Amino acid sequence: MILRKIGMITIGQSPRIDIIPEMREVLGTDVEILEAGALDGLSLVEVKQFYPKGRDYILCTRMSDGTEVIVSKRYIVPRVQKCIDLLSQRGAEIIVFICTGLFPPFSSKRLFIEAQKIVDHSMLALDGEKERIGVMIPLSDQIRQAKGKYDRLKGKIIIKAASPYAAEDEVSLAAEALKKADPHVIFMHCMGYTQAMKKKVMEITGKPTLLARSMVARTVKELISNEEGR
Secondary structure (H helix, E strand, C coil): CCCEEEEEECCCCCCCCCCCHHHHHHCCCEEEEEEEEEECCCCCCHHHHHCCCCCCCCCEEEEECCCEEEEEEEHHHHHHHHHHHHHHHHCCCCECCCCCCCCCCCCCCEEEEEEEHHHHHHHHCCCCCCCCCEEECCCCCHHHHHHHHCCCCCCCEEEEEECCCCCCCCCHHHHHHHHHCCEEEEEEEECCCCCHHHHHHHHHHHEEEEEEEHHHHHHHHHHHHHCCCC
C-alpha cells in the first residue's frame, strides 16, 4: 500500500506530539505525516528574540519540550515559507498549516490548507444577528487583534483567553467565564487545544463546542477520501 504524504507545518517546533496523534486518529493509518516547524533548530534563547514589540501580531506556540513561547508574526512568516518549500521537496502531496492565526498568502506548489480559514469560515457560517459565539484563544494580549478580525460578524462575539500550554488549568476558568456569557456555540480557536480540553469545556458550559484540530483533520480526511473515491 502506498501511503499518502501529508505535510504539517507548525509555527513552533516539530514534532508536535501534542497535536499530530489526535489528528491521525481522524486521518487514519494510510497516510504518512511529514512535519516541519518554523522554530526548528532554534534554542529558547534565540526564539526569545522573536518576542512581539509594539503592535506586532502576537502568536503563541510551543517548543519541542512543551515550553510555551510568544512570538511576533513578522519573524514567523518567512520561516513558514521555508517549511512549505521543504515539505514540497520531501514529497508532500498536501500541506496543512496548523495555526489558526491570520497570515498573508504563501506560495506553494502543493495544495495548501490553512487552519485559520477552516475555523473562521465555520464561524462565519454560524454567524447571525441573534447569535452569540464564544471564542477561546490562548492569550489575553491577543484579544485586541481577535476583536479586530471579527468586527465584520453580525452576532455578538465573546472572547476569553486560556493557554493550552500553561501549567495551571486556564481552560476551566475560561470555560466558566464563557458559561456566564451564555453563547450559543463555542470555538476553541487554537490548534493547541486538545480533545480532553474540549470535553472539559462542554462539561462546564453545556454548549456545543468546536475544536480547531478536529475541524482541520476532518476537512483533510474528507479531501483525501474524495480523491481516493474518484
